[in-house]
Amino acid sequence: MYPERLxxxxxxxxxxxxIAPPAVMVEVSNPACGDIMRLSARFEGGVAVExxxxxxxxxxxIAAGSALTEWMTGKTRAEIxxxxxxxxxxxxxxxxxxxxxxxVLCADAVKALLKRGA
Numbered sequence: 050m051y052p053e054r055l056x057x058x059x060x061x062x063x064x065x066x067x068i069a070p071p072a073v074m075v076e077v078s079n080p081a082c083g084d085i086m087r088l089s090a091r092f093e094g095g096v097a098v099e100x101x102x103x104x105x106x107x108x109x110x111i112a113a114g115s116a117l118t119e120w121m122t123g124k125t126r127a128e129i130x131x132x133x134x135x136x137x138x139x140x141x142x143x144x145x146x147x148x149x150x151x152x153v154l155c156a157d158a159v160k161a162l163l164k165r166g167a
Contacts (some may be wrong), residue, residue: 052142055112062111062116067102075161079154084110088158090121098120104160109141109148109156116140117155132159 050065051059055120067089074089084106091099100121102114116137121129134152144152 050145051108051112051148054140055097055138055141055144058112058115058141059097059108062115064101064115064122065103067103068099068101071100073162073165075159075165077154077157079106079150079157082107082150084154086154088114088117088162090162094125097126098126104154107148107151109144109151109152112141113137113144113151113155117140117149117158121159126163129159130163132156138145144148149151 067087068091068108069072072074072089074087076085077086078085084104085104089101090097102116104111104114112162120136120140137152138149
């Protein structure tokens with residue numbers, strides 16, 4: 050049902066946890082499915098040098114969060130602002146139609162993080 054890359058991110062998630070202030074932290078949820086993502090990032094010179102996440106949700110959301118943190122690390126604020134849900138979908142090898150909400154959760158978290166001052 051799930052692509053191999055997605056399962057690999059789920060079974061071996063990267064960058065799980067939280068970063069203490071002064072890192073920026075946000076929490077977003079998907080009211081349709083109930084998944085919750087907490088995303089935190091520490092920036093130095095406008096570059097995301099450390100990104101962590103926590104998810105309470107389905108397999109796809111956990112895997113998507115892992116892929117998101119890998120994608121964000123080393124990116125500038127401008128590069129992160131260009132993030133689209135399709136990028137996480139591609140990074141995990143393609144989300145099944147019923148799991149596309151996981152990519153939207155990631156996009157919502159990125160928007161909230163940037164709005165919060167990242």
